[in-house]
Amino acid sequence: MVDVTSSGTATVELPADDQILITREFNAPRDLVYKAWTTPELVKRWWSGQRGEVTLAEIDLRVGGKWRYVMVCPGDLEVAFHGEYREIVPNERIVSTEAYEGVPDPDANATLNTLTLTEADGRTTLEVVVQAPSKEIRDAIIDSGMETGMQEAMDALEQVAISLR
Amino acid sequence: MARAATTTDAFNAVAEPRRRQILDALAGGERPVNDLVDLLGLAQPQVSKHLRVLREVGAVEVREEGRRRLYRLNGRALKPIHDWVKNYERSWSERFEALDVVLEDLKRKEQGDGGRDE
Numbered sequence: 638m639v640d641v642t643s644s645g646t647a648t649v650e651l652p653a654d655d656q657i658l659i660t661r662e663f664n665a666p667r668d669l670v671y672k673a674w675t676t677p678e679l680v681k682r683w684w685s686g687q688r689g690e691v692t693l694a695e696i697d698l699r700v701g702g703k704w705r706y707v708m709v710c711p712g713d714l715e716v717a718f719h720g721e722y723r724e725i726v727p728n729e730r731i732v733s734t735e736a737y738e739g740v741p742d743p744d745a746n747a748t749l750n751t752l753t754l755t756e757a758d759g760r761t762t763l764e765v766v767v768q769a770p771s772k773e774i775r776d777a778i779i780d781s782g783m784e785t786g787m788q789e790a791m792d793a794l795e796q797v798a799i800s801l802r
Numbered sequence: 803m804a805r806a807a808t809t810t811d812a813f814n815a816v817a818e819p820r821r822r823q824i825l826d827a828l829a830g831g832e833r834p835v836n837d838l839v840d841l842l843g844l845a846q847p848q849v850s851k852h853l854r855v856l857r858e859v860g861a862v863e864v865r866e867e868g869r870r871r872l873y874r875l876n877g878r879a880l881k882p883i884h885d886w887v888k889n890y891e892r893s894w895s896e897r898f899e900a901l902d903v904v905l906e907d908l909k910r911k912e913q914g915d916g917g918r919d920e
Contacts, residue, residue: 647894665905686896
């Protein structure tokens with residue numbers, strides 16, 4: 638077995654005015670990717686990336702069931718998302734809503750996300766289509782990524798500044 | 803984010819689905835306007851109007867070849883859009899790098915249990 642941990646970066650495309658498509662390949666069979674995506678204690682280990690610590694991951698994996706993730710970013714900023722499962726095909730496909738709790742009326746501004754996993758030669762291609770209710774909300778989601786990126790850059794700068802003291 | 807006036811920036815130029823179709827078609831190589839007319843199923847004046855908007859932001863360039871005008875894509879003009887998406891892409895990349903680590907652990911555990919041939 639060739640152990641390639643780094644499988645490349647995510648690609649983000651904007652297939653329509655109100656959509657985002659995120660694609661990534663993983664060096665693992667899809668049942669494991671599905672497991673990591675749907676098991677609370679595993680979600681806690683990856684969902685925040687480098688942005689903070691996941692303090693809550695609740696998953697009620699059935700159609701109509703709810704999920705809620707909370708992460709705490711540096712500076713004690715709490716970022717929470719929740720949603721509802723609409724369609725579940727184990728190891729293949731999950732359709733769920735995703736609402737960011739930091740905006741007024743989160744559920745009215747929720748996106749509908751479709752996760753698709755396809756496996757070939759023991760590797761899994763993961764696709765997430767984010768369907769936003771409008772172009773404005775789609776753009777705000779991309780902008781939030783920009784803010785996060787800025788935040789990380791500022792954090793890195795702060796580390797450098799501290800090391801120079 | 804701050805944007806320039808209508809049709810003078812790449813964001814507005816690609817906001818129109820027909821113009822994105824034109825860009826997709828030109829991504830495959832240079833084409834005369836008639837090809838684009840056939841492909842989009844629009845009248846030539848409409849296609850020309852879209853091409854003019856794309857030319858104004860530099861996303862499309864044109865050259866004359868005999869009596870034909872050939873259009874081609876200039877990806878560099880779309881860089882502001884790429885830059886805009888890049889940070890969002892980076893947060894997903896970081897999230898997925900953490901997921902890679904979780905997956906390696908799961909694979910090791912399965913092998914330890916003798917549950918999977920690899």
